[in-house]
Amino acid sequence: MLKRHGHEAVLAVLVVGALFILSLQSDRFLTLDNLLNQSRLMAEVALVALPMTFVIISGGIDLSVGSTMGLCAILVGVLWQSAGLPLPAAIALSLLxxxxxxxxxxxxxxxxxxxxxIATLGTLALYRGLAEGISQARSVRGYPEWFARLGQGDSWGLPSQVWLVLLMLAICGIVLGLTRWGRTIYAIGSSETAARFAGLPVDATKYAIYAATGLASAMAAIVFVSRVSTTRSDMGTGLELDAITAVVLGGTSIFGGRGTILGTALGLILVQTLENGLSLAGVKGDGTVVLIGLVLIVTLLVGALMDRRLRA
Amino acid sequence: MKIATPFGRSLALLAPVATVFAGFAQPAQAEWTGGDGQPTAPLACDGSPAEVAAVAYNGGAVANEGAKAGQPLKVVDVPKLIGIGYFDSTSKGVLKAAAELPDVTAITDGPTQANIDEQITLIDNYNPSGIDGILFSANDPVAIAPVLRKALAAGINVVGYDSDAEPDARQWFVNPSEFNGVAKSLIDELAADIGKDGSFAIVTSTFTTPNQARWIAEMEAYQQACYPEMTWLETVEAQEDNILSFNQATTLINKYGEELDGIVGMTSVATPAAAEAVTQAGLCGETAVIGLATPNAMKPYVASDCVRAAVLWDTTAMGYAAMQALHAAANGTLKAGDTSFAAGALGTLQILNGSQILLGAPTVFTKENITNYDF
Amino acid sequence: MTSQILPARANPPAAAPLRRFFSEYGHECVVALAILVLLVGVGLYNPRFISARNLGSIFSGNAYVAIAAIGMTILIVMRQIDLSVGALIGVLATISGSIAVSGAPIWLAWLAPVLCGMAINAVSGLLVAYAGIPAIVVTLGMMAVLQGGLISVTGGAWISNLPADFLLAKMAVFGLPMPLVWAIVLTIAAGLWLRLTPYGRSFYLIGGNAEAARAVGLPVRRRIVMAFVIHGAFAGLATLMFATQLQVIQSTTPPNLELLVITASVIGGVSILGGTGTVFGSSLAAVLFAAIGSALIFVNVSAYWQRAFIGALILLTVGADMLRRRRAASAGGK
Incomplete structure (x- = not known):
């Protein structure tokens, strides 16, 4: 058990520890209102980080998610306002x-x-550039009331977008943990050549995971536009690093072949807990950034040392 | 083939180069000036004051109004970004007012990049933390509004400065200077340097920065009305990055040579960088630099006579006034319908457009007065 | 292939010296050619583009990127990467500037960023080489630590009133701007060192095939740490050219500088798969970027589309490289 899920166990302990310590620092931290609000704030990163786990397990990486989010956000705005399409159609096209x-x-x-x-470093610049070019640096505002419900309203007791995240979490968890397709992703990450020789559909699987990440970035874009009710071409800047931090913190190996959706979920929760809890405890934003960087390095260091000991 | 293969990859480099050339084929299209395309209201050329229509209070309402009267206040100041001199000085003003007022503690915390998401998340995280007031300078007026409304609903007093949000999302806004007033000052000072028929170029931050786009639009309108002979050459983007600003200004100087009479810097980063570019090109006295800038950054260039004047409001006073306004709003001494506001050491400030506290006309820093300012 | 010191270089035994030069430095030659074509083409359109003054700006404007890209090139040759270099340069600039205004001797303000760069990167290198944490993750964490730390310490204040004799980048050597001289000298020195000394060549060997390098007795882990330390030193040198250009030092880190540096290395011919690439290529690529940035203003390309254009440039270059490798692999039978 510890051998297979050692990292997740460490993380779970960290999350619980952080929740405990931070709740002592401020009595406003462990309240239902605050936690619900935090789940709303983490939705965009979560939507992207979950499929990003697939990409990283397969031995790849996608740096272009933030720019994809910017481009899709701009497309919603431009298609709706400038091209005069109905908003649902603009959303559908943006997802496409x-x-x-x-x-x-x-x-x-x-x-x-x-x-x-390198490929996604290139598209990081390309997609952001397209967003800037298409928008001509104008922001789009004035979205209808009903659209705000997705990003600002509640449905069935939770912030609306959290349902989307939970759905994504369930799908990703099931696909990765229980299906043949999930096992193919692990196989590709362990050894792409071996996976090919074993007759697994390597190319189709890889297309599917990059497509899924792109689609998830578009979903994040729509949630974000709805949450802030405006569209700008600089939306999503730096999202890739937040998503990758959560995935890697969750124990997914950047070399591929190893990682779980549970780990990513814990990684996301840990980062959000630290950001919010520290700020409630009176730590400023820059201090929080330093601490998250340190937590990332130290967690991986501990993970690496544990791995070595277990192997020995 | 062995000889040719190393070139295969490299030949692709020629494709983008060719694309640059393709740019020649386009006829010079209508020059983009960097304005935001919104309606403008240029001031009269002779400086006669514009008609001010009285507007009823249009700011937001805080829940449990008056509950904080006489209580200690914990205030967080959230600028657009931290790490630039401009907001360093507003933060000093906030702290100065907090020190003068009884029982007020203030801290400044902001995103490290002018990023809407980071700013919103930051405020959202502060909302439930037991603070009594938020001071902000918005990266985006619409995007920031929901979290500010949430703060108002939770009984937190909200006052903006420098860059406004939607009016109902905050109680008051300390307006450093009206857009058309800034535009008039900049163009008038520019005309004093380059004459009524000079040519100039602009270095701005990014195309999506609302304040800069607004000023440029107003400048264009005012220039066309009052100095129709001036030539507007080009507007380039340089982030809030001083090396990029320097490189862009240098390229403008190299491109236009004698034709370029003046450069206008639209940010406190771009203006000193443009002054440095002119200095290093040895063109002091030939190419003028005018722009928005903090006096400390401009002192070397004003001292060396390379730059005659820079324009800015007193940013420390702006932060000071915002903190004063927040305290007054919490204590009920500043309320809807007021037409003036006693801002501590700054004296009485005028209230305009329903809920904007006007700091005054922008200050023009010249050799005579620049040493009096330290921010 | 694996027995070669410079694996991916075609090495025809009896070729004429000129041919051999082109086959070894073909890519660098074409980057240079691209710069030349750009200069001539835009120069014909607007002669001011090739005025001595503008050429000076083009060649020295990105000198700090070129210098930082030297260290990055060595790292990428070793199959490592550093995402924290932009934040590092921001931190080093503040360290250097603070020392300069404190009244300490100026040479200390110049030396400190180099030493601090080496020390900070030694930490990253040790974590990568000995703890086995991937470089991309270590440097991602390091970026956060440096960026947040910088703001925590400075509180966002700028450093102004820098002493005039601190401003190294504004000085000139034989009439040439200092940044240009430094970029040229450092590029040639590093290029020759990597090419001609066994120590330098060992980086290529390890990057090309770490297992083989280990088998012939090279201390792979120590070399990885060294690559990070050398990269830190170049980041420090780049800082000197970056921070001493203007009279103020911002306490924010330059946005996206790490992407610019990595891109210069890659466009310059460094294969992200390790083992190949020269610092001549990366320095030329830094000049090419400056030339393109300048040209876009000279020919009035809408600034909105600039970033899309640079993205397309990266993809075209790398795509062509991939096709070339494939062709070379099928033609040469491996």
């Missing part, structure tokens, strides 16, 4: 565009054999 962005990443990585880091 996110899918296309992901497929294009896949094309570069699979068809042209580019290293994922």
């Amino acid at each position: 565009a996110g899918l296309a962005c992901g497929l294009f990443n896949g094309l570069l990585i699979i068809r042209f054999g580019m290293p994922p880091l």
Whole structure:
């Protein structure tokens, strides 16, 4: 048990410890209102980090998610306001565009054999540039009331977007843990060559995970636009680093082949807990950033040392 | 083939180069000036004051109004970003007022980049932390509104400065200077340097920064009305990054040569960088630099006579006034319908447009007065 | 292939020296050619583009990127990467500036960023080499620590009133701007060191095939730490050219500087798969970026589309490299 889920266990202890210590610092931390609000704030990163886990387990990485989010946000706004489409149609097209962005990443990585880091570094600049070019730096505002419910309202007792995150969590967890498709992703991450020889559908699987990440970035874009009721081309800047931090903190190996959705979920919760709890305890934003960086390094260090000891 | 193969990859480099050339083919389209395309209200050329229509209070209402009267106040000041001189000085003003007022503690905490999401999350995290007041400078007026409304509903007093949010999302806004007033000052000072028929270029932050886009739009309108002979050459983007600002200004100087009579810096980062570019190009006295800038950053260039004047409001006073306004709002001494506001050491400030406290006309820093300011 | 010291370089035994030069430095030559084409083309459109003054700006404007890219190139050759370099340069600039205004001797203000850069990166290197944490994760964490730490310490204040003799980048050597001289000298020195000394070549060997390098007795882990330390030193040198250019030092880190540095290395011909690439290429790429940035203003390309354009540039370059490798692999039968 400890051998297979050692990292998740460490993380769970960290989360509980952080919750405990931080709740002593401020009595406003462990309240239902605050926790619900935090779940709303973490929705965009969570939506992207969950499929990003697939990408990293497969041995890849996607740095373009933040830019994809910016581009899809701009598309919703421009298609709706400038092109005059009904808002639901604009949303649907924007989701398609996110899918296309992901497929294009896949094309570069699979068809042209580019290293994922470099391919998505390129599309990070490209997609953000398209967002700036298409928007001509104008922001779009004035969305209808009903649209705000997704990002600002509640449904069945929870912030609306949290249902979306839970759905994503369930799908990703089931796919990765219980299906043949999930096992294929692990196999690709362990050894792509071996997976190919074993006759697994390597290329199709990789296209699917990059497409899923692109689609998730578009979903995050729509949730975010609805939450802040405006659209700007600089939306999602730095999202890639937040998502990757959560995934890697969750124990997924950047070399591929290892990682779980549970770990990513715990990683997300830990980061959000620290950000919120520390700020309630009176630590300023820059101090929190330092601490999250340190937690990332130290957690991985402890994980690496534990691995070594267990192996020995 | 062995010889040719190393070139395969490299030939692709020529494609983008070719794309640059493709730019030649386009006829010079209508120059983009950097304005935001919104309606403008240029002031009269001779400086006669514009008609001010009385507007009823349009700010938001705080829950449990008056409950904080006489109580100690814990205030957080959230600027657009931290790490630039401009907001360092507003923060000093906030702290100065907090020290003068009884029982007020204030801290400054902001995003490290002018990023809407980080700013919103930060405020959202502070909302339930037991603070009594929020001072803010918005990265985006609409995006920040929901979290501020939430704060108002929780009984937290909210006052903006520098960059406003939607009026109903805050109680008061300390307006450093009206957009058209800033535009007039900049263009008038520019005209004093380069003449009524000079040519100039602009270095701004980014296209999405609302204040800069607004000023540029007003400048364009005022220039067309009052100095129609001036030539507006180009507007370039340089983030809030001083090296990039320097490089962009240098490129403008190199591109236009003699034709370029003046550079206008739209940010406190771009203006000193443009002054440095002119200094290093050895063009002091030939290419003028005007712009928004903190006096400390401009002192070397004003001292060396390379720059005659820089324009800015007193940013420390702006932070000071915002903190004073928040305290007054919490204690009920500043309330809806007031037309003036006693801002401590600053004296009485005018209230305009329903809920904006006007700091006054922008200050023009020249050799005569720049040493009196330290921010 | 694996027995070669410079694995991915085609190495025809009896070729004429010129041919051999082109086959070894073909990529660098074409980056240089691209710069030349750009200069001539835009120069014909607007002669001011190739005025001595603008050439000076182009060649020295990105010198600090070129210098930082030297260290990054060595790291990427070793299959490592550093996402924290932008934040590091911001921190080092503040350290250097604070010392300069404190009244300490100026040489200390110049030396400190180099030493601090080496020390900070030694930490990253040790974590990568000995704890086995991937470089991308270590440097991601380091970036957060440096960025947040910088603001915590400075509180966001700028450093102004820098003493005039501190401003190294504004000085000139034989009439040439200091940043340009430094970039050239450091590029040539590092390039020759990597090419001609066994120690330098060992980086390529390890990057090309770490197992083989270990088998021939190279201390792989120590070399990884060294690569990080050297990269830290170059970051410090880059800081000197970065921080002494203007009369104020911002306490924010330059946005996206790490992406610019990594991109310069990659466009310059460093393969992210390790083992190949030269610092001549990365320095030329830094010049190419400056030239493109300047050209876009000279030919009035809408600034809105600039970033899309740079993204397309990266993808085209890397895509062509991938096709070339594939062709070379199928033609040469591996």
